[in-house]
Amino acid sequence: MVNRIQMFDSTDWISWSPHEALAPEFIRDVWDEEPVLVMHANGTLEKYGKWISKITGINGRKTYEISVQYRGTDIEVNGxxxxxxxxWSDSDGVLLTRDYLDQTRELDDQWVNLHRTMAAPEGATAVEVELAFRWSTRGRIVWRRPSFIEKQSEGSRKIRVATTLINKFSGNRQDNLAAMGTILDQAGVERADVVCLSECVYEQGCEGRGYGLFGESIPGTLTNFLSDYARKYEYYIITSFFEMDGDVLYNTALLIDRAGHVAGKYRKTHVPLDEAEIGVTPGREYPVFDTDLGRIGMMICWDCYFPEVARILTLKGAEILFVPTQGNTLIQSLARAIDCGVHVVIAGMWGENPSRIIDPQGQIIAEISDQTQGIVMSEIDLAESYYQPWLSVGNASGEARVLFRQERRPDSYKYLFD
Structure with a gap:
């Protein structure tokens, strides 16, 4: 494996700043017998600068592994x-995309490894690697060990996602299970990898909802029923139900894996007043689940109205969000997909076209009419990038999924927590 990037003792690395008055102090140095590049703010907040090196001979669509290590002192917000x-640019110098190294790994002695493996954009022949430092009054950054290596392509990550709609109920839980079974059989015939059912469809239309009246434990009748279907068709199932855990009643989203095991659960954190008044207690955690499909996050109904939920889940690594709901949440679900740059899967119950699958740019790629009970399927590729021209990065294309995560200002959000 050939490292395509110059080491830090090379004059190919040049300093850059928007204006000489904004330039931090740029230093070439040697630490422990290896070359490093240093940037220092010298007590001024507005300093902004980069070390830049250009690599030519790039092959568009080839996959590259890029990494560099840094050590920061008095840094307020990493990233x-x-x-x-x-x-990335083409043979005419036209900018194509601009991409952050968005993966981090902490090393010994306060060093941090920034890295990313990605395919060069189609048509790319060159890339500039920019090591940036900005907006830190007392901060200092030391960079070492740059690496840019061609790798074998990781390929696509296509999964078949099914969302569902059941909105006719007799008032009997066994009938509800039978309706769910019909839908789950259909999803199995159509070779789904994951099936999302609506919120509390098991209890819908039945008398006796609320604390002391109904609530099932895990395992129980519902989880055993879902586990049988998951094993039979070797897919994942997501739904929500009223869970009784000891003396506490929750609205809980379940994740059943291909083997029929409970792979995880999420307890609804934003409980509307009507649920609180029947005794439902809110959850407090935002788990993300590693599966052979990718990293899954779950929300339930009212959660979708609060952007913090989806943001936390995607900050924790969720690549796709599933939302069992009794409502419709059209605008909110489109916004959450755009906000976070991920696919969002809604399994609704009431309102016009209440169940849908949304891509990371807020486009509905599949939906079910409120007049139709059943499923809708879409094959999505979790490895696919969704770029937009001029999205933050100037005269190039940027990817919302990474940009929104990297360019947040958590240091300025204190009013959210007061």
């Missing part, structure tokens, strides 16, 4: 005060 940007 905001210091970052690495890849600016």
């Amino acid at each position: 905001l005060n210091c970052y690495v940007m890849l600016t």
